[in-house]
Amino acid sequence: MHELPITKSIFKSVIAKAESVGAKSVRMVALEIGVLRDFIPEFVQKYWNYITPGSIAEGSVIQIKEIDATASCGKCGTIYRIDTKNIQDSKCPECGYDYGTLITGRELKIVGIEIESCKEDKVDK
Amino acid sequence: MKDIAYIDLKQCILQDNEDIANEVRDLTKEKKFFLWNIMSSPGAGKTTFILDVISRLNGKYSIGVIEGDIESTIDAEKMHRLGVPTVQLRTGGDCHLDAAMIKKALENLPLEELDIVIVENIGNLVCPAEFDLGADLPSMLLSVPEGDDKAIKYPLMFSVCDALMVTKIDALGLFEFDFDALEKNTRKINDNLRIFPLSAKTGKGMEVFIEWLCKKINSKKETF
Numbered sequence: 001m002h003e004l005p006i007t008k009s010i011f012k013s014v015i016a017k018a019e020s021v022g023a024k025s026v027r028m029v030a031l032e033i034g035v036l037r038d039f040i041p042e043f044v045q046k047y048w049n050y051i052t053p054g055s056i057a058e059g060s061v062i063q064i065k066e067i068d069a070t071a072s073c074g075k076c077g078t079i080y081r082i083d084t085k086n087i088q089d090s091k092c093p094e095c096g097y098d099y100g101t102l103i104t105g106r107e108l109k110i111v112g113i114e115i116e117s118c119k120e121d122k123v124d125k
Numbered sequence: 126m127k128d129i130a131y132i133d134l135k136q137c138i139l140q141d142n143e144d145i146a147n148e149v150r151d152l153t154k155e156k157k158f159f160l161w162n163i164m165s166s167p168g169a170g171k172t173t174f175i176l177d178v179i180s181r182l183n184g185k186y187s188i189g190v191i192e193g194d195i196e197s198t199i200d201a202e203k204m205h206r207l208g209v210p211t212v213q214l215r216t217g218g219d220c221h222l223d224a225a226m227i228k229k230a231l232e233n234l235p236l237e238e239l240d241i242v243i244v245e246n247i248g249n250l251v252c253p254a255e256f257d258l259g260a261d262l263p264s265m266l267l268s269v270p271e272g273d274d275k276a277i278k279y280p281l282m283f284s285v286c287d288a289l290m291v292t293k294i295d296a297l298g299l300f301e302f303d304f305d306a307l308e309k310n311t312r313k314i315n316d317n318l319r320i321f322p323l324s325a326k327t328g329k330g331m332e333v334f335i336e337w338l339c340k341k342i343n344s345k346k347e348t349f
Contacts (some may be wrong), residue, residue, distance in 0.1 A: 002220065003253040009138050017134055027129065031138070036253065036281040069280075074316040087277045087313050099312035102284045108138040108255070115133050 023115035034107035067103025145224035149259030162260035167248030186240040221252035
């Protein structure tokens with residue numbers, strides 16, 4: 001459910017960018033989403049398919065790259081991966097310290113879009 | 126003839142919200158008030174906690190409240206009875222408040238007269254964590270009956286907060302709640318989180334929290 005408002009935001013940004021470069025249609029949207037966002041890629045695509053009909057993004061595909069959760073060790077500063085299914089057991093692999101501060105895993109980024117334009121139209125990247 | 130091109134965006138999905146959250150931050154400096162976002166699951170005791178905080182800060186600070194609810198105005202009516210300027214945001218289904226809603230609500234509060242604006246977010250441990258409101262203090266409540274393992278289940282929420290108020294400690298005898306486990310679980314992802322065990326019902330732990338809160342508020346005031 002929480003994917004819906006986020007998908008609406010993606011739509012707004014994608015359409016604005018695609019229109020600004022004179023795209024005839026959008027074919028693909030590349031996203032980077034941190035694992036802690038608990039996004040279900042199928043849901044994002046489903047909501048996307050619900051929102052986009054009638055727009056230049058109709059029929060386009062969402063590609064999601066999941067970003068691992070990492071933390072910075074509170075003692076030695078080492079950055080290590082956190083297994084989000086097993087947070088309670090995570091600890092610094094270098095010094096064994098239990099606590100850390102989250103570095104990655106909360107990303108919510110539109111990396112880029114693949115668009116289609118007519119060849120005579122100039123695409124300004 | 127068709128041509129395919131890849132365009133870089135490298136843009137935050139919630140850029141609109143981030144921009145408005147920054148506008149809200151600027152407004153808090155311009156109008157000189159402290160914006161405090163309180164999140165939690167439904168039933169953790171946000172309204173009871175806020176009412177107790179207001180009564181404890183009465184005479185010391187002038188307080189306004191933004192009440193977020195999916196439906197109803199029950200909580201806002203409770204605030205009104207205390208004579209606190211309150212704006213009710215009824216989201217009509219949306220499970221979170223965003224920065225645009227806060228900006229709009231702030232337009233309806235007498236900001237020139239207020240020192241603190243408390244936002245009672247929608248009861249939900251998922252979505253509210255995703256939307257920066259421009260608050261000086263993003264915080265959450267976790268009640269004893271919910272259990273000590275919530276940081277493992279909702280890590281995003283625990284990672285975006287600066288303070289965690291563990292409410293309903295008067296009910297500790299009825300539940301298996303391990304503070305050491307809670308601290309261990311939360312510090313795995315947010316070593317800077319301040320944890321305050323308290324009960325708004327009995328008042329236990331409230332003074333310690335209020336003292337810390339006042340320091341936060343005064344340190345912002347000093348920057349004005």
